[in-house]
Amino acid sequence: MLEIEDLWVSIDGKEVLKGINLVIPQGETHILFGKNGSGKSTLLMAIMGFSRYQVRQGRIRFLGRDITQLPTFERARLGLGLSFQRPPTIRGVKTGDILAACAGGKVSYQALAAAYDFTGFLDREVNYGFSGGEIKRSELLQLLAQDPKMVLLDEPESGVDLENLQVVGEIIGRLLQKDRRHQRRDKSGLIITHTGFIMDYINADTGYILLNGRILCSGNPRDILQDIKKFGYEECIKCRR
Amino acid sequence: MSEVKERAEKSRDKKAAFGTDLELTDFSREGGKWEYDADYGRFAPEERRHLLRAGIELTDVEHAGTFLQADTAVVHCQANQPGVEVLPITEALKRHDWVADHLWRLVAVDADKYTARTELELDNGYFIRALPGVRIEQPVESCLYLRTDRFAQHVHNLVVVEPGAKLHIITGCTAHPRVNSGLHVGVSEFYVRAGGQLTFTMIHNWAEDIHVRPRTGVRVEEGGQFISNYILLRPVKTVQMYPTVTLTGPGAVASLNSIVIAHPGSEIDVGGRVILQAPHTRAEIVARTITTGGASISRGHLVGLEPDIKAHLECRGLILAPTGHIYAVPELEGRVAGVDMSHEAAVGRIAAEEIEYLMARGLDEEEAVSTIVRGFLRVKIEGLPPALEEEIEQAIRETGKGM
Known part of the structure; x- marks a missing residue:
């Protein structure tokens, strides 16, 4: 579904991603691990096509189409959906209006909000005065309304209190069709996580460690997480040498 | 000569504290002649559409009262509900002794040349009053209309909301589509008595070479409430108020x-x-x-x-x-x-990250900017005609274009 080939990305002239190669087949969810500042968020932002993230080399293909030069909104319309780690606050714009735009009349955003106890936020300004957990719920409900084929999640559990963690996990499970048998899943995901908490709610197929803009290794995401917890990222760097 | 007239005379050329100083001899004092129009029959469809853009519906239905003045002439003036009075100010001065005592109390006649000229060369204006305890839910619609090119219109308005009464005035100020230049001076004095409630919504829809100098004073007594909404979305030369x-x-x-x-x-x-x-x-x-x-x-x-x-x-x-x-x-x-x-x-400007955030939800750049602008300008004003709400939307869409 998503193929990334030798991707080099810079921000404000500084090289951040240095030759990323990645393939995520339909129905699979992959996990990105890595230290802060290693380039994980940059990869998600570059896939979404934000202007600050300059692709120097390589290409991104989605559903067989080269989207490297496509504007962000067209990528979204093709079926890419991103949950931001720290989305902006937009004063005056109501959360309900964005959910309505995401839903595009295809689903009832009011019903989605009601299902996840979010109705009271629909009239509030986008992310204005939201807690960490409320921001994530807002992000994920927007994705549910958008119904993307490929879900990109940037640290969906960060800043979320225990009460909200469960809901966040459930929504992500629904986005990635956790309840379906593997062969029947058609949504794919690429998720950044530090804690691995989210892996209890989804079926993660492959994990990667991204360090200094390069993918150092890949494998079973649970094994990778266990190694990181036990030995830290330093061991990972040594292992590659 | 009365003391008020004397003060006005002395200030007839006094520069205002703020805003571009206008040379009043650049404007004409010869307004068009218009007769009273009981059923708005003389307004052509094009003119009706134009007035609608300033929120003026030209109907007595669903309005507690209506007042329309073109240049110097009161073209339509009517109260449609008991408990509300709508009169030309010149008529109100004749009908109520106390009206004169309410003029130039909240705005100084010698504030500047615009207030002074309004006293010296008055072209009427409206008097709107809600009687004690009367809660008027439908808005009173008023329109001050420039219909002759280069004309300088001087109006003096008085609004009195008596104790415990409630009133909403929607006033649309606009110029005829063929009028490009002119001056509108509107002196307004509003009295909100104890426990009274006045909502005053003013929509300006002028033209590119028109100057506007409203002069407004409001007094709100114990427990009273005054809400003012001002909307200016279309080009105008200068507004100072x-x-x-x-x-x-x-x-x-x-x-x-x-x-x-x-x-x-x-x-x-x-x-x-x-x-x-x-x-x-x-x-x-x-x-x-x-x-x-x-x-x-x-x-x-x-x-x-x-x-x-x-x-x-x-x-x-x-x-x-x-x-x-x-x-x-x-x-x-x-x-x-x-x-x-x-x-x-x-x-500041709209942050790129806000635009891109919305683009990540599938909105193109123009839609994203419009959404942000619409949110920025979001106003909650009860009782606006749907056509005016559409006009506001349209102005916002145009503002978001070409960003």
Whole structure:
């Protein structure tokens, strides 16, 4: 579904991603691990096509189409959906209006909000005065309304209190069709996580460690997480040498 | 000569405190001749559509009253409900002895040449009154209309909301589609008696070479409430106004909201001042300004004279063109201990990350900008005609284009 080939990305002239190669087949969810500042968020932002993230080399293909030069909104319309780690606050714009735009009349955003106890936020300004957990719920409900084929999640559990963690996990499970048998899943995901908490709610197929803009290794995401917890990222760097 | 006339005479050429100084000899005092039009039969469809853009529906249905003045002539004036009076000010002066005592009390006749000329060369104006305890739910519609090119219109308006009464006035000020230049001077004095409630919504829809000088004073007594909404979305040459609201009785409340778009060539100097003169009064001034190339000065002044008052001033500006100019001047003046006054002001452009955030949800750039602009200008005004709401939407869509 998503193929990334030798991707080099810079921000404000500084090289951040240095030759990323990645393939995520339909129905699979992959996990990105890595230290802060290693380039994980940059990869998600570059896939979404934000202007600050300059692709120097390589290409991104989605559903067989080269989207490297496509504007962000067209990528979204093709079926890419991103949950931001720290989305902006937009004063005056109501959360309900964005959910309505995401839903595009295809689903009832009011019903989605009601299902996840979010109705009271629909009239509030986008992310204005939201807690960490409320921001994530807002992000994920927007994705549910958008119904993307490929879900990109940037640290969906960060800043979320225990009460909200469960809901966040459930929504992500629904986005990635956790309840379906593997062969029947058609949504794919690429998720950044530090804690691995989210892996209890989804079926993660492959994990990667991204360090200094390069993918150092890949494998079973649970094994990778266990190694990181036990030995830290330093061991990972040594292992590659 | 009366004392008021004498003061006016002495100030006939006095420069205003703010705004571009206008040479009054550049304008004509010869307005068009219009007869009374009981059923609005003389308005052509094109003119009706144009008036609608200023919120004027030209119907007596669903309005508690209507008043329409073209140049010097009162073309339509009618009260449609018991408990509300709508008259030309000249007629009200004849009918009620006390009306004269209410003029030039809240606005000084010698404030500047515009107030002085209004006294010396009056072209009428409206008198609207809600009788004691009468709650009028439907709005009174008033329209001050420039119908002759280069004409300088001088009107004096008086609104009285008697104790416990409720009134909403929607006033649309506009010029005929063929009128390009002119001057509108509107002196307005509003009295909100104890427990009264006045909502005053003013929509300006002028033309590129028209100058506008409203002069407004408001007095709100104990427990009274005054809400002002000002909307200016279309090009105009200059607007300068600085309405002053005085809260004279405990518990009185004022809320001044404005949304202004300064187009290239426009110079908009809009302020709001609230004097909190009694304990437990509250005031809020909220200004939203966008420039697409024009100059906008947004002034706000809160004066706290008694303890236990609460007042807040908020001014936000968006610059959507490289040549645009926004100057925000928030002023807080507390004269005793125990006042609670605050302000926030922010001027800038739309953050790229906000636009891209919406683009990640599938909105193209123009839709994203429009959504943000619409949110920025979001106003909640009850009782606006649907056609005016559509006009506001249209102006916002046009503002978001070409960003």
